Amino acid sequence: MNLQQELTKKDWRPEELADLVTQDKKYIQEIIDGIFSSVATTKFRSAKIAILLSEKYPKKVYAYFDKLAELLENKNKILKWNGIMIIGNLAVVDSKEKVERVIGKLYNQLNTGTMITANNTIMALAKIAQAKPELRDEITKELIFVETYKYETAECSKIAAGFVLEAVDPLIDILKSKRSVIKFIKSQLHSTRRSTKQKAQELINKYSK
Numbered sequence: 001m002n003l004q005q006e007l008t009k010k011d012w013r014p015e016e017l018a019d020l021v022t023q024d025k026k027y028i029q030e031i032i033d034g035i036f037s038s039v040a041t042t043k044f045r046s047a048k049i050a051i052l053l054s055e056k057y058p059k060k061v062y063a064y065f066d067k068l069a070e071l072l073e074n075k076n077k078i079l080k081w082n083g084i085m086i087i088g089n090l091a092v093v094d095s096k097e098k099v100e101r102v103i104g105k106l107y108n109q110l111n112t113g114t115m116i117t118a119n120n121t122i123m124a125l126a127k128i129a130q131a132k133p134e135l136r137d138e139i140t141k142e143l144i145f146v147e148t149y150k151y152e153t154a155e156c157s158k159i160a161a162g163f164v165l166e167a168v169d170p171l172i173d174i175l176k177s178k179r180s181v182i183k184f185i186k187s188q189l190h191s192t193r194r195s196t197k198q199k200a201q202e203l204i205n206k207y208s209k
Helices: 003-007 014-021 025-035 040-056 058-073 077-093 098-109 115-131 133-148 154-168 179-190 194-207
Strands: none
Touching: 003 014, 003 025, 003 040, 014 025, 014 040, 025 040, 025 058, 040 058, 040 077, 058 077, 058 098, 077 098, 077 115, 098 115, 098 133, 115 133, 115 154, 133 154, 133 179, 154 179, 154 194, 179 194
């Protein structure tokens, strides 16, 4: 298979290509290298494949964790978002506690003033919390700080708060301390964003008993 040729096809099928890539380690290496290519098509399509691989075959890309973690500091926002998602996906196979080494960088992404960056980070941290019980309380504490951060608009802040509500839902029952997260949920009962307010009410009904 000529991977570069496959990546540049107009009718490329990322899901199928991701499956094919797993057949040989050299293809996975090409994908990782491709993310850092100067050619836009190669760069972004390789990143797309890397996301799919981290979702479906995390063990096959875990060896490249350190290189993929470099994306957290990439100047290109799309590649940064991709890196955030990939790290979240790899938490489930993180036997060497590599996530712990970069989690501070993830926390920093919550407070960049960019809602999309924050939302991708919230989702990634939610996956990490599910995979790593020892980090659940720490992650939840960082997530509810989102309420104090400024994003592009007031509406963006409400959307980010909604993402946090979704993230903490499966964690509440297994947290050592629920007080601060319940307080956060109650604060969102007054949100003027309907979906955020509804989610907050759902969680209050579910957990405040």
